[in-house]
Amino acid sequence: MIVIRSTAELRRVLAEPRAQGKSIGYVPTMGALHEGHLALVREAKVRDDVVVASIFVNPLQFAPNEDFDTYPRDEERDLALCEKVAADIAWLPTADELFPPGFGLTVAVPRLSGVLCGEGRPTHFAGVTTEMSKILILLAPTAVYLGEKDFQQLVVLRAMVRDLGLPLEVRAVPTVRERDGLALSSRNAYLAEAERPVAAALFRVLSELAPKLRADTGAVAAVLAEGRAALTEAGVRRIDYLELVDGETLEPVSTVGSGNRLVAAIWVGSTRLIDNVAV
Known part of the structure; x- marks a missing residue:
């Protein structure tokens, strides 16, 4: 090299x-x-x-x-x-x-x-x-x-x-992940040991929401509200956003369609984490 x-x-x-x-x-x-x-x-x-x-x-x-x-x-x-x-x-x-x-x-x-x-x-x-x-x-x-x-x-x-x-x-x-699902990021080094389970909840919640959105394509608002509640229950104190967006324009969508992406940004302690899954 x-x-x-x-x-x-x-x-x-x-x-x-x-x-x-x-x-x-x-x-x-x-x-x-x-x-x-x-x-x-x-x-x-x-x-x-x-x-x-x-x-x-x-x-x-x-x-x-x-x-x-x-x-x-x-x-x-x-x-x-x-x-x-x-x-x-x-x-x-x-x-x-x-x-x-x-x-x-x-x-x-x-x-x-x-x-x-x-x-x-x-x-x-x-x-x-x-x-x-x-x-x-x-x-x-x-x-x-x-x-x-x-x-x-x-x-x-x-x-x-x-x-x-x-x-x-x-x-x-494709995103590479830790065993607990947390997306690899250089900023993961900022996480305290006690914060890791909270951070791992991000991918877990996104993975749970995606099939629900596919199953009921018109229930976007309700499913996103459920996701915010699940993140809060997991210990996330601040959610910058949790949205279903068009995969090219990044505009929020109210009905599931081809190429949509479920995207989120949260704070765990002083560390900001982002993740996304295809829907």
Whole structure:
């Protein structure tokens, strides 16, 4: 595995395989790698000739009161895991290189970014799309691999790639979970041992609601109310949202249809968790 820190070096290394017509798979991460990230790399290894995994904690997607400074970082461990799953290149750009002094560009998809997680984090997705648009233009991969756990981010980035006309595929990889069903996330490290059962209730409740929605397609409001009550009973003290949405527009739906997604965001202690299931 090659470790690269500059964009110029990355372009130089990729020039030869690109000239040979080889496909390039890109796996974006913010480090603190877990099996969910490794699943993305494994999928890219199956489908592409060269796999680039980036490790970069994007400052643009954090609001001033969020956890940018305390976000878990362990470069040595992350690089060892990238090598374990045979990534060809680990790219560790710096914020100064991606966003040099005077950088003023913003790329946003407002119609998809202001709902769900965007209501409580109004600058978050613009930070993601600004970073990813620049990286995808610089890197020019054949495909980018994203996890379904961050479903709204997946939808937003699909729209960004489409609207910018970028010649690449956005490939979704199913959520990887702990034994108790909790979706793998770097922020799970914030959970206290006593909070784990409460956190695990999120996927359990979503999994119980999905078949009820399929069985009675017109009972969306009642089933969602039942889900909120079940989360509260499990010990969740704050629910940001629990909604059934259209899988492309993210608009709430009142009747179950094709491509719907059940999405939720909750707080367990000081940790915000998100998850989703297909309906």
